[in-house]
Ligand SMILES: Nc1ncnc2c1ncn2[C@@H]1O[C@H](COP(=O)(O)OP(=O)(O)O)[C@@H](O)[C@H]1O
């Protein structure tokens with residue numbers, strides 16, 4: 312069980328400052344609706360229904376990047392999910408923000424401007440230093456409690472995540488609670504049968520590090536995606552290289568070659584690699600080739616093949632727990648979704664404990680009509696999920712735990 316207090320422990324009629332993670336894809340300047348809104352809406356609705364005055368903080372993008380925008384559009388999307396008005400003020404802790412906070416009535420909800428527009432939010436520093444910033448020292452006295460629901464940002468030591476829990480009584484929101492429990496299961500729970508990890512996607516450096524760190528806590532790794540191709544390359548197959556205008560493979564190969572070879576050396580029996588791969592044939596349709604028949608990589612491989620899925624399915628059915636990190640193919644293109652969807656369907660059909668993580672990969676669930684209810688947990692975290700899997704501490708969770716001990 313987590314060692315932090317939750318919103319069940321909040322005193323009645325509190326003024327609560329709540330940190331969410333609404334960081335979203337931005338298209339034409341507008342935030343796109345996604346699972347983060349839906350999940351955080353549950354915490355916000357519960358707090359508002361209980362009669363608390365609810366002030367929300369969140370970030371969007373990083374300064375200097377295209378996705379660094381105001382949260383005005385986020386307030387509207389969140390309001391739709393909460394089923395209540397979510398007021399917005401284009402200020403983080405200045406006079407306009409303080410006036411809006413003071414004017415809030417019981418059960419009302421206000422979203423403050425992108426926390427990263429405030430100089431004190433970034434860069435990373437210790438909780439003690441962040442608690443002494445003007446941002447925290449100005450806002451904290453207006454509140455009775457701080458709630459952190461932003462599990463997916465909990466690996467960052469930013470003021471809104473680690474500073475406020477030192478200045479106020481601090482609690483975990485519902486998203487924080489459920490993400491924490493599911494994502495640490497691999498490190499904290501005992502499973503009776505085999506534990507399997509499906510490893511794919513494009514961020515090979517991240518997932519190979521996870522494989523190395525998890526070591527024998529996972530009984531078998533089923534590989535696909537870019538990471539899988541790099542492992543095939545290490546096993547002596549002429550794949551896992553950039554072709555044409557690609558730049559997904561060679562650099563990640565150079566950076567991970569030794570680690571891949573050492574994982575294969577030490578855990579080779581636990582690592583299952585694709586036996587066939589799919590690519591775009593001359594007619595534009597999906598074509599497949601057995602890995603043993605590949606003499607030279609001439610085209611981009613965009614999915615694992617049907618024989619690989621048939622090989623992975625029984626391994627999933629025999630498992631007591633399955634954790635997914637990364638897609639097995641470019642599932643956004645229907646022609647190359649079979650690997651990812653086949654494996655997700657196999658997981659959905661079993662009653663094993665299952666967690667699907669990664670913002671991109673978890674989108675395959677709704678895209679292909681799978682039900683989220685058929686998985687134990689679909690995480691809305693990327694980087695924090697990876698760290699939780701390997702047992703690496705999350706600074707924003709640590710300060711919540713420390714707050715509960717005070
Ligand atoms: N062979 C491949 N070549 C290129 N992209 C791939 C391949 N296999 C999977 N992908 C891509 O990987 C993405 C998902 O993985 P990634 O972005 O690493 O993970 P996350 O789910 O954590 O966001 C998908 O968008 C998919 O298109």
Ligand SMILES: O=C(OP(=O)(O)O)[C@H](O)COP(=O)(O)O
Nearest residue numbers: 332334463464467692693694695
């Ligand atoms: O979306 C996020 O992380 P993720 O892409 O790892 O899930 C979080 O909001 C953290 O954002 P950041 O990586 O800009 O600090």
